[in-house]
Amino acid sequence: MMENAWLIPIFPLVTFLVLLLSGRRWREQGAYIGILLTLASFILSLLVLIERFKEPTYKVTIDWLSIGGTQLTAGFEINQLNALMLVIVSLVSLLVQIYSKGYMYGEERFSIFYAYLGFFTFAMLGLVMAPNLLQLYFFWELVGVGSFLLIGFYFYKQEAKKAAKKAFIMTRIGDVGLLIGVILLFWETGSFEYGEIFQAVQAGEISVGRLTLIAVLIFIGAVGKSGQFPLHTWLPDAMEGPTPVSALIHAATMVAAGVYLVATMFPLFLASVTAMHVVAVTGGFTAIFAASIALVQKDVKRVLAYSTISQLGFMMLALGTAGYVAGVFHLMTHAFFKALLFLAAGSVIHAIHTQNIEKMGGLWKRLNWTGPLFLIGTLAISGFPLLSGFFSKDEILMSAWEHGDYLLFTLAVITSFLTAFYMFRLFFMIFAGESRSSVNQVKESPSIMLLPMFVLALLAVISGYIQTPWFGTFLGDWLVEGNEKLLGASHNEGPVWIMFMAVFVSLAGILLAYMMYAKKKIPRDWLFKENSKLYKVIDNKYFIDEIYFFTVGYAIKGFSLFLSYIEKFIVGGLISTVTSSIEGLGKIGSKLQTGQVQQYGMIAFLGLAVLLVIFALTGGYLR
């Protein structure tokens, strides 16, 4: 089955092409094509994953280009991480496409939406199958394009247009880092192939300084894609896209691409202590930074966006503290419960037509299905015991502890407290208390939207059990199988009290949110008032956007103004001088042509006379 794995990304590509060509005619029927082809992708991915359990890594490459003595290859590779990612991506994509059939119903550009979804899924599946860095980079950029198209789907909305541009440019900044890193790596090792690169790294062929530089540059690419500080600002704005897109791109796939990149290049990072530290610190800081912003946001999707950034920070923290398995594990569980949360939030928005949580409330009784589903997602992300998020977050905390980085460990613990708090704040604001909405007719979403949420809720509950301290570490054992030297341990052993503390902080967060937002025993502004300075700073996302606007934005504007003046006056002036002088010469020349034949005759005669005089004086020889 694995030799047919190349078909997996082809199916969504066919969706894209078919719907682009004839989608207008089919309108809503186009969804079936998308869903069926993605289903084919998913089934194939699942078969590949099952086969991968027993068989070794499968890799096919063909020569693509040969430049001098260098062979560039293209192909695909199915190792453990790739197989896992294939299933995650195709499953979430499939569920999102089913969901969209209900959510996007009545949309005029319905088939275009499915075409874009197909394109994005193709790019993402291609990305996780790439056997070398060059191919990965191609698909990496395609993913960016797909995300641009989907975020800007409502292009007639000014904010959506801006958000799409911002997402594209911010991730491009990261991409430049990745590109430079890839080129440097090629320079050092002469190859784009993962295997050869890791061999060169293992053999110590690259100096540590250069290695650190390369790893950090590649990490910058991951920072851009995964919305890590300081390139995180595009992700909250990207919420202007349709909600299913947020679930697909900004929960499970594209933002996970950065984590996937670091995981794929993990041996490279492991070889440089500094690079690992950079990854860990960036991840840890982003986690708590984004979590603090999520505390005060009032837009349901923005809260989820900042929560995504924060969770991605967790994954980076795990990877940076050598917790390869922990990072990948959390990537998987997060894909499920965050997609669930986004879809449930979409269902709420679908029902009540607002995204402002201040205007929601008392929806628990009215949305009989969405409410419990949302609760499952919230519990999972908060690290409530026995749900998937609990196990994966535990792994990360253990990893941070074992690595001996106690500051980052403390940050992670505080972040899990904040996570539990802001997620339940969101939950209680939406579902508890009195209805604050003027909308009387709140209808539950159709079953085609509920079905994907059920699947995701199921996974959000059970997917944690493949890697637990009690029932064995199946996922970890499998992931590092055959690569123990490269990837590290399959499981992090930590003191038992960490687990109890994780449970305690998450319960404390939930309790605090319950007291503040459901029971209202504690006033909402008991810690700091809404008009206090600190609140304003956090509410404005630490003014990061403004800082960028006034520093980078103005610097670039000033520089481009300077360049435009150079263009206008120096370059333009030079060229207009040349043209005008030649034009003047031409004008003088044309004045000589008067049409007076006698004048011409006179000049010819005088010329002859001059020649004769010269001839007479010199005797015919010019010396």
Next chain:
Amino acid sequence: MTGVPLSAYLVLALVLFCIGLYGALVKRNVVIVLISIELMLNAANINLVAFSKFGVTPSITGQVFSLFTITIAAAEAAVGLAILMALYRNRKTVNVDEMDSMKH
């Protein structure tokens, strides 16, 4: 006939040529210009004939050549006059200064 030296012929030819050149370059009337050109041609003919008699190697070739020139000049005069007629019909002028349409 032998009393007239070569230089007299040449001076006559020179004078004729200069008159012709002056007329061709200065006169306003286009008919006069044509006549002046004929004068220059004939000045050349005088030179040819004179050298065929008094040249370093006298031969009949010079005289034959001048006959050719006269023939060509006749044809040229016919064509030139025809052009002048056509031009006059179109432009209603014989002034050379006004015939300046061949410019940029």
